[in-house]
Amino acid sequence: MSEPQAPARPADPYLQALPQQPAHRIRSDAEAIEIARALAADFAREAAQRDRERRLPVAELNAFSQSGLWGITVPRSHGGAEVSYRTLGEVIKTVAAADPSLAQLPQNHLAIVDHIRLDGSEEQKRYFFGLVLDGVRFGNAFSERNSRTVADFETRLSPDGEGFFRVDGQKFYSSGALLAHWVPTVAVDSEKRAFLAFIRRDAEGLEVINDWSGFGQRTTASGTVLVNKVRVPAGHLLPVHQAFERPTAAGPISQFLQAAIDAGIARGALAETQEQVRRHARPWLDSGLEHAWQDPYTLQQIGDLQIRQRAAEAVLDLAADSIQLAVANPDEDTVAAASIAVAEAKVLTTEAAILASNKLFELAGTRSTLEEYNLDRHWRNARTHTLHDPVRWKFSIIGDYYLNGVKPARHPWL
Structure with a gap:
């Protein structure tokens, strides 16, 4: 009597083939x-x-x-x-x-x-x-939905034969994993040290679920990753805990990417506002003006938004320069300075993104709320992405640094 066969693994409609040819090499x-x-x-x-x-x-x-x-x-x-x-x-x-x-x-x-x-x-x-x-994309299986804090990981890494380890756990907010070629996954060993396990997207035991239901950033597929007894060779483990046990720019770089996205959201919302005011908004009846784009109160608001946007991007550039210094010469002082500079940028880009996407409707008028235009995506994206970490904490950390010389903690959220 033959042994019963294990059920075939269902086809994954989201699994992406590796690039057929190497990606373009950018040189400058x-x-x-x-x-x-x-x-x-x-x-x-x-x-x-x-x-x-x-x-x-x-x-x-x-x-x-x-x-x-x-x-x-x-x-x-x-x-x-x-x-x-x-x-x-x-x-x-x-x-x-x-x-x-x-x-x-x-x-x-x-x-x-x-x-x-x-x-x-x-x-x-x-x-x-x-x-x-060559064009291979790494996804992300870092955060977990039910842990006490964002830095408490329950996904486990354990030895599994000579030269191999096993990863078990469940992740969420896994932006990019669904359509990635590899899904690097954060897991902790018996000493609670965090490692990054590089897992191929088609690995046995790895399942990526398209269950992201956030009202913003809708097409990031930032949903669930299930990791069940996935074997990983020792050579595919990266000791990411080391990047925060010594001064490195890993944290500021992670935050810088977040702030740059928010600055881009603000830039896009402001451009949309200007387009809507010039093409569709009507002048207020008491203004006596022919066009909404002549309204002095609208001009004042656009000017204010432009200044805030320019300031946010300028501080982001200063943060980039601080990161550059910290990468070239990593020590307690340069890394702390980079973290603070990025925190300052994160505050301003968050405020710019939310304000610009909100003012869009005030300045463009009631017509801008019609579903056919889908302009609310700007605010939904801004509100969703800026929730990555609480900006309210940035003010206190920045103040403590300048007033009391207290350096910020080292982790991916600073």
Whole structure:
């Protein structure tokens, strides 16, 4: 009598094939910005429809990663462009202004590239940087839904035979994992030390569920990842805990990417506001004016938004410069200064994104609330993405640093 066969694994409709050809190799900062602007123009065309239908941007995502932009932070020593952080911020802002969901998809991928640079072995750097430059996308299985705090991980890493480990757990807020080629997963060992386990998207025991129901950032597929007895070779484990046990720019870089997306959301909302006021808004009956764009109160509000947007982006550039210094010369002082500079930018970009997406409706008028325009996506995206970490904590941390010389904690949320 034959042994019963295990049920076949159901086909995964979201599983993405590896790139058929290597991604484009970007060679300079200027080229990275030029490519980002060209892609953003394409991404903007159906951004409202994708949001309305929760249609995953598969074709757009493939174009994005094949453009080479997902590899621009790979060190020059390993074949990458190693662009400046100012350039990285401009690339993210440019894409986020067109479609913030698309800008969020490489957010964790880029943070992972930085962790490989910081704590990967030379063999890991050659292998994983090579994948990135070829167009392979890393997703993210970091956060968990039911833990006490965002930094309490219940996903476990345990030995499983010579040279292998086993990963077990459940993740949520897994932006990019659904359409990724690899799903790097944070798990803790018996000593509660965090490791990043690089798991292929098609690995046995890994399941990614498209259950993200957030009202904003709708097409990031930031849902559930189930990790059930997944075997990982020791060479695919990265000791990410080390990046926060010593002064490194890992935390500021992670936060910088968040702030750049918010700055892009603000930029996009402000551009939409100007378009709506010029094309559709009506002048108030008591103004005696022919057009809404002549209204002095509207002009004042647009001017105020523009100043706030310019200030937020300027401080983000200053934060980029601080990160650059911390990467070149990491010590307690440079890393703390980078964290504080990014915290300042995070406050301003959050405020700019929420204010601009709210003022859109006030200045464009009642017509702007019609579902057919789907302009509420700007506010929904701003409100959702800025919840990544509480800005209210930033003020106190910044004040304590300048008043009392207290350096901020080191973790991915600072």
